[in-house]
Amino acid sequence: MVALADTPVLAGDRSIRARRVAFGLAGLLLLTSLLSLSHGASGVRLDLVLQSWLAGHDVPARDWLILWEIRLPRMLTGVLVGASLAVGGAVMQGLFRNPLADPGLVGVGAGAGLGAVLAIVLGGQAPAWVAAWLGWNMVPVAAFMGGWLSTMVLYRVSTRAGRTSTATMLLAGIALGALAGAATGILVYVADDRQLRDLTFWGLGSLGGASWPKIAAAGPVMLLALLAAPFLARGLNGLSLGEAAAHHIGLPVQRVKHVAILTVAAATGAAVAVSGGIGFIGIVVPHLLRLATGPDHRYLLVNAALLGATLLLLADLIARSIIAPAELPIGIVTAVIGAPVFLWILLRRRGLVDL
Amino acid sequence: MLTNRSLHASLGRTAVLHGITTSAAPGRIVAVIGPNGSGKTTLLRAISGDVAYDGRIALDGADLADLKPWELAARRGVLPQAATLAFPFTVAEVVRLGLTSGTQADRSDLIGRALAEVDLTGFSGRYYQELSGGQQARVQLARVRAQVWDPVVAGRPRWLFLDEPVAALDIAHQIGVMRVLRRFADAGGGVVIVLHDLNLAAMVADDVWLIHDGLLLDAGSPARVIGGSALAEAYGCPIVANRLPGPQATFVLPHGLWAAAG
Ligand SMILES: Nc1ncnc2c1ncn2[C@@H]1O[C@H](COP(=O)(O)OP(=O)(O)OP(=O)(O)O)[C@@H](O)[C@H]1O
């Protein structure tokens, strides 16, 4: 018998398109990364530096320094933070079975921020062994704990028998965010000068403070979350049928939920610790991808990481070139792009979201 | 073989099942009937491993409590009474969600075959949320069928536990689904199905379990249970059973309908 060609693609099976999109996005991320490396206030040009280095000429130490100590960490931070924000959003939406569940919107980002500020302001009071053991990692780890706690509280409050109420989730998120914001405000108020400097060092809406020590401290937490996410794909797919049906198709539902909550907390916490609250990446990226290639988390999570990283690098490029040599906080750029998209989602889905 | 021994189950603080002992054999279709709130869904959830229970449930020699979720999924598919879906999946993608149980994870050919079985060929590219209620119910059934496509694997039967799968279906598709279940059982699989339509139950079932207030009131052939006196007692409504000539020809009519109101 003649070997049959592959079974034709079934209508409605978007897996092949999703894989193609993944390749496209990877290419796009590569391009954006190069763009991010070669642009900066100093005017050092990546191509010229590489050219003269490859030709065996001496590269001025200052140019190396700018590329190696400023632009590369900034680019890597942008990639890690953008990927974490998008993946954190996608995982949280899968866990809550709700496309509006964004860590930034429902108080998880604020909880993580509170954790980070707590570590900076009260970290000095921590027992010496804790400080010695965690060192620089104290801030991202505390942010992770803050994010974890708020995700769990939110899940308990808004989910009953495996169903999430959108209204309860959003309202509880507002309350959580307000509470965490108030506590953060008090802490900033009592902080001394040195702690205030640390608070600025840890960002708050900018990639401007990116540095190797920060990457070393928060990068592993973000990497862990990004590596854990693909293992959640099947579980989150199953959860979209509801908890009972997820169990029926063979998933350890409780384990999936716990790992998902930890992943959201790690991704959001570490991202917030490094760069403060950057809104809308977590909701816009997964939504666009669901429109383009469907909600299958096996592709959604990978593609969200790629697109999230790309978009954040682009936002950062805009933030630092639009009023150069000064810089806009990147959160402003993502909000200007993201908030209208969010409203558009609400409009399109008014029927389905029904509060 | 599916066996329940003195099965007790509670939901919250309410005791729902008060000791049910019964068994189902592969190759046969068991219809579970009984009034609203009698415990049919709870019984189905217990044998699906969804609710905690006292007593013993065994599925083909294995204690249900010892089976991991993925081992259970390889042995039985479950259609809950109310199916939900978050996110805009297409019909094909919903059915694919059923292909997780190890033995058929890579058989995407099953998507089209499972859809054909419920008369949804040509619907695979549609969004699930944009289908009618009955079409959605058939997609969910196709997903469950795909999960346990082969009725027997390595000499061990597989099971379908279905909670009112045809409640939203028109009569032609009800019959179509019953044919699917018949073929599955005839090929060696086990079927336990909750039905409200007594005539459908009489037509398709090999055995009937009549549940009332969390107890097994009667069990046996359709002629015995649906033709028996326990039925009217369970439903609290006069019912007369009749027989047409031929096998599986018991049918029921409510009786004294207008006299009772008043
Ligand atoms: N979550 C719950 N908590 C407490 N009691 C419950 C819960 N769900 C159901 N019950 C009660 O348990 C009993 C059995 O419910 P079950 O769903 O098993 O009935 P059923 O036979 O499937 O009814 P129906 O024909 O309406 O589907 C009912 O009295 C119901 O009120």
Ligand SMILES: [Mg+2]
């Ligand atoms: Mg029921």
